[in-house]
Amino acid sequence: MRSPAAAIAWEFRRRHRWGLMAVIAYLLFIATLRLSRFGAAERVDFEDAESFALAVVVPLTATFLYLLAVFTHGLAGDLAARQSMYPARMFTLPVTAAALAGWPMVYGTVSMATLWTVTRLFGVWPSGIDVPVLWPALLAASLLAWTQALTWMPYGLPGLRVIVTILWLAAIDAVVMVALHFRASEPVMLALLAPHLPLAYLAARHALSRARRGDVPDWRGLFLRGGTPEQAHSRATRRFSSPTRAQEWLEWKRHGRSLPLLVGILLPVELSLLVVFRETPVLVLETLVLALTTPPIMAAFVGATVAKGNPSGSDPHGLSPFIATRPLTSASLVAAKLTMTIRSTLAAWVLVLIAIPAALVLSGTTPLVLDRAREEFAFLGAPRAVALGCLIITALVMSTWKQLVNGLFIGLSGREWAVKASIFGVLSFLAVIGPAARWLFGSSAAIAVVWNALPWIIAVLVCVKLTAAAWVAFRLQQNRLLGDGALVLGAACWDVSVFVLYGVLVWLVPEVLVRGSLLALVAIQEVPLARISAAPLALAWNRHR
């Protein structure tokens, strides 16, 4: 290796060689496709916007997200931690903070700009749209550079990184949107975006200088319970009633407060929009929807860290010996995590359910929302409207909890390849599901086909789920991770949950719209079973390698 720059480049290339080769293969593929199928024609008549999305937008977005994860070191870092996501082992290299920040930023921004330029020049684009060449490349590079700077920054609170990064990137996007709205020319767009790269570099350099000297602010004290030193001592020396309670306490202290904290920080910002939009009913309702979906969205970020067993260790996915040698069964260790996630979910929703009415009253938008509620009552009838409202809130609460626990069986396995494969799968799914849904809802024929096949699709999913659950139950019993009593109790609880959900759905949805058998399948599919049951197996696999 001739220089630090070459060594840093080599590490990116070596660690992510398969992914980067896939990106290069993708770029070669689109270029070959265009040249072979469309010749020299730069523009193609897509049948509809969905085809365009599937052919261009989806692969481009997925590749963009992948490069973002690679060049921020996001695949190995802890997004919710207070410490910098930059690999701490690199802080001891004999190079300046400028080099540590600069080289990854150079490689990342060049990759992003290349991705856009190649896609723009060699990809297929719809005719009738003037696709600019330069400024989107600069925008992609700027977004990457800022994401690097903001994720490498140490923060005073766990999870604050997610909020700051999302808000800042959204602000940059908003500026671009406004400029486009006013039909800004390419030079103006370039002038708007050009300062971002040096500014992001300075921010990243400052962030790494701080992180390198261990300068991590700690604002958690602002949210801790106060009291005299004697009271604090009394709290710290109070006995736990059982080992399980002690483990639940540890899990709560490690992860439990992150979600309520994130929601508590975001809600005031979101709900303050009610004051701004109070004259526009549609925007008021959209703001409320945004506030109601904040816990499940934030839970997806927190969920990624809940399963990490050893975030500060050399192997962040492995289980620390301190936890692995607790005299508790793997099922008890998982149960403590599940209890923590339930409490965390409830705490976040208590905040939401207090904050929204308070914000409605303070912003003077209560009458508007009540009018809308009366319309729903008149349309559906009071009992159904109330039941529907309760069902939506319950579904959102359950969704929040599911986001926290769905990935446990992957994360607790402690295998980096499993974690990376699941991230890749989720990104691919997210990239595909939007355009696929748009395509589906744009074609009445497709809707009819899918609607007719829906019972079979759900039936297949239910079969897969129940088969997986049966296998997991067999393995849990065979490995003595759960006793027969616990397995029977768990199955009974799941049955009751499915029956309750089925009953509510049958009462709520008229038989003429959806058959009862389909509702039963939906109820079976929606109540968590296989993945959550697999968590103790995954932990045991990790704990006893």
Place this chain on the structure above:
Amino acid sequence: MVHVSELTRRFGGRTVLASVSLTIPRGTVHGLVGANGAGKTTLIKHVLGLLRAESGSVRVFGLDPVADPVGVLSRIGYLSEENDLPGWMSVEELIRYSRAFYPAWDDVYTEELRTIFKLDPGARIKSLSKGQKARAGLLVALAYRPELLVLDEPSSGLDPIVRRDILGAVLRTIADEGRTVLFSSHLLDEVEQVADHVTMISQGRVVLSAPLDAIKEAHRVGERLPTLEEVFVARVGTPAVKDP
């Protein structure tokens, strides 16, 4: 108390333990010595159930530590080489948390150890020095008077005063009748001070396992009894700690 039979472990294509057999009787201080990378930590992880035996068997108190982690781990005190205590806990929170897992936890002994080790109860673990962290780890490993104390390279990178504390803890544990210590180290002079039975391990194989006195007697040169380091060099061919 600990019975390891024909244990073999591979990581990828590399054999880390090859047909290792070992028996540790109750009431002994068993020194596990070898150079870095010899397989000491891998063997200890099998005893704790953190690694599953690929072939061969491991029994601790007659139990399989993988099949019954609660039955085994509740009777073991363990000080990890990694010293991975949660940095966000204070010392008194660590004591409060650890106490919940062991019914035999002795509060008086805990306070005695905390005073000897000069640990501030309000101090965060992450703010402690490496030696203080080792002392805190030792405190929670000893405070319930475990039947088996497992120390994995406890002195590694520590100053002589902390090493003295650790050796003192080993001696204190031996003083309790029927308690057993498994103590891994590449610092042979330390092992020689406290161990009454020594197992030498090199490249994943047990090259010698016998009472310390018998080992020395067997390697006697004239009137002089050799040091453990000299015996190690004679059996393995290289010293446990290589000169820089």
